[in-house]
Amino acid sequence: MSNPLILVVDDEPDIRSLVQEILEDEGYDVQVAGDAGAAREVLAEQRPALMLLDIWMPGEDGITLLKDLRQNGQLGFPVVMMSGHGTVETAVEATRHGAVDFIEKPLSLAKLLLTVEKALVQPVSDDVTGQVTEITPLIGNSSYMNRLRDEIAALAPKDLNLLIVGEPSTGKSLVARHVHAASQRSAGPFILLRCDSLSSANAARELLGENSHGSLNCGYLESANGGTLVLEDAEQLPEVAQTLLLDALTRREIRRAGALSRLPLDIRVIATTAADLPALVRRGEFSTELYSALSTATLECKPLREHPEDLPALLEHFVTGFSESENLPYRHFNVAAQNRLRNMSWPGNLLELKNLVQRLMILTPQVEVEARDVDRVLGGGAAPEPAGLFSGLSLDLPLREARTAFERTYMLYQLQLAEGNIGELAKRVGMERTHLYRKLRSLEIDLGKARD
Numbered sequence: 244m245s246n247p248l249i250l251v252v253d254d255e256p257d258i259r260s261l262v263q264e265i266l267e268d269e270g271y272d273v274q275v276a277g278d279a280g281a282a283r284e285v286l287a288e289q290r291p292a293l294m295l296l297d298i299w300m301p302g303e304d305g306i307t308l309l310k311d312l313r314q315n316g317q318l319g320f321p322v323v324m325m326s327g328h329g330t331v332e333t334a335v336e337a338t339r340h341g342a343v344d345f346i347e348k349p350l351s352l353a354k355l356l357l358t359v360e361k362a363l364v365q366p367v368s369d370d371v372t373g374q375v376t377e378i379t380p381l382i383g384n385s386s387y388m389n390r391l392r393d394e395i396a397a398l399a400p401k402d403l404n405l406l407i408v409g410e411p412s413t414g415k416s417l418v419a420r421h422v423h424a425a426s427q428r429s430a431g432p433f434i435l436l437r438c439d440s441l442s443s444a445n446a447a448r449e450l451l452g453e454n455s456h457g458s459l460n461c462g463y464l465e466s467a468n469g470g471t472l473v474l475e476d477a478e479q480l481p482e483v484a485q486t487l488l489l490d491a492l493t494r495r496e497i498r499r500a501g502a503l504s505r506l507p508l509d510i511r512v513i514a515t516t517a518a519d520l521p522a523l524v525r526r527g528e529f530s531t532e533l534y535s536a537l538s539t540a541t542l543e544c545k546p547l548r549e550h551p552e553d554l555p556a557l558l559e560h561f562v563t564g565f566s567e568s569e570n571l572p573y574r575h576f577n578v579a580a581q582n583r584l585r586n587m588s589w590p591g592n593l594l595e596l597k598n599l600v601q602r603l604m605i606l607t608p609q610v611e612v613e614a615r616d617v618d619r620v621l622g623g624g625a626a627p628e629p630a631g632l633f634s635g636l637s638l639d640l641p642l643r644e645a646r647t648a649f650e651r652t653y654m655l656y657q658l659q660l661a662e663g664n665i666g667e668l669a670k671r672v673g674m675e676r677t678h679l680y681r682k683l684r685s686l687e688i689d690l691g692k693a694r695d
Contacts, residue, residue, distance in 0.1 A: 247271055250282065251274070252277075253277070254297060270664060318341050323342065325350070360440070361466060364433060385552045399421075404538075405422060405542065409517065410544075426471070447483070451497050464497050464510065486530070489532055514538075557593070561601070565600065571604045582614070
């Protein structure tokens, strides 16, 4: 599908260009506007997935624009307010008029990205219909998929914490959305937390929130109050985060950093993992008590190779999606091509299939995709061998220059394996995103060109 569109509205050109660069490096599509009037012009043409809106602008301020959009039934997307002069009162007013979050200037790169990720997964009601944006259906009619739907229908109303296990890209987060949608909490927030975004240093602030210098920052737990919190890749939770989370779930209350009073906590937690959590528990790498709290009930998402009979339906779903969202010409996979795909092992599961369908739709000239087209695209899509990449490095350079040359080649190679995804790249190279951005810039790696 196409990348989420984010509209950035700010009267300061430097901030607009900085935020645009950061978000485009993350893989988002970005539109910018210098004032409320320009924002209205953009909104008249297209609907963003998220709007970052400055409060203090000449002419019509951000709060006024927010109120007007809501009153006219145009606020069918989340809005995050930005301000260099924020107060608790301002944040409360913005929230009352429909904003989902509030961030202060000068903008922290890590905070900006986490706020955007949180905002994009919140269900947003249309002010006219009151309906939440429709979620992607579960595709397939195999015995496995029918059983999975039955299990979701049985578990969703019980309001138990849930552990969803399965290989990467087997649809765990989508299953979590369906559990939430079928539960008694469906009208409440659905918040997804990527556990690899937490560190020992930021865990308390991100999970519990904080009151600092008159500014209010809601943490993930408070943001999910009344709804569902999804812990994506729960095995990545730092030890500090595990302790804080277990305490909050046990007490059923939280206290923001800098606050005196505690807030009641009423959430359902759905954890997803591709790891063997019981083995991590046995090795002392994951809290026994937290594992017990998260695994009251369990669902398993099977790898694609174990239900290949769903491939025809998945192919049709992805083809239709790319035709509508990216205006790609429609393609039909003949029986030979489908059989070729059914016999693949699919280590990348649904994401691998989706990416392959997109490439085939772009690279196949005729309407009917044949087995030879699949073989041709698969043969040309392999990642370069590391030996070939590094063989061109000179050993006659001074150490500093040789190290820089190696790091640049290494990063380009890893970026290709990550298919241009900065989050996946951060995982592969073991760096925090803030440091990773600095490293890429120091190596003069243009993410946009590297993705081409």
